[in-house]
Amino acid sequence: MKKICCVMAGCAVLAMLPLTAFAYPIDVNKQLNGLKVDYNAYDTDADIGSIQVNNYGDTDVTCKVVFNNGPEAPRTRKIDVPAGKHKNATAKFTRTIIKLRIDLTCTPK
Structure with a gap:
């Protein structure tokens, strides 16, 4: 019976702790x-942003991704996305992201 009370008390304490959420807006x-390219942007962590680039076309594409988090220097990534495939690009910042701006430029390869 003592074990059950301790387990129940532990669960109650955990339920009272606030859950941390690090969602931030992404533009x-x-x-x-004119390429058949789509994207999904993610708030991976409080200081990490990422984007998945999907190529639905018949030609391979080269994409330049620039992550900007305000006062820090922008992070630039270049990815080659084969036809019918997808690739991810990620950037880590030294500060917590408040708002992330991503410039995505894709050209045929």
């Missing part, structure tokens, strides 16, 4: 140049 400025 994506895209220049797809």
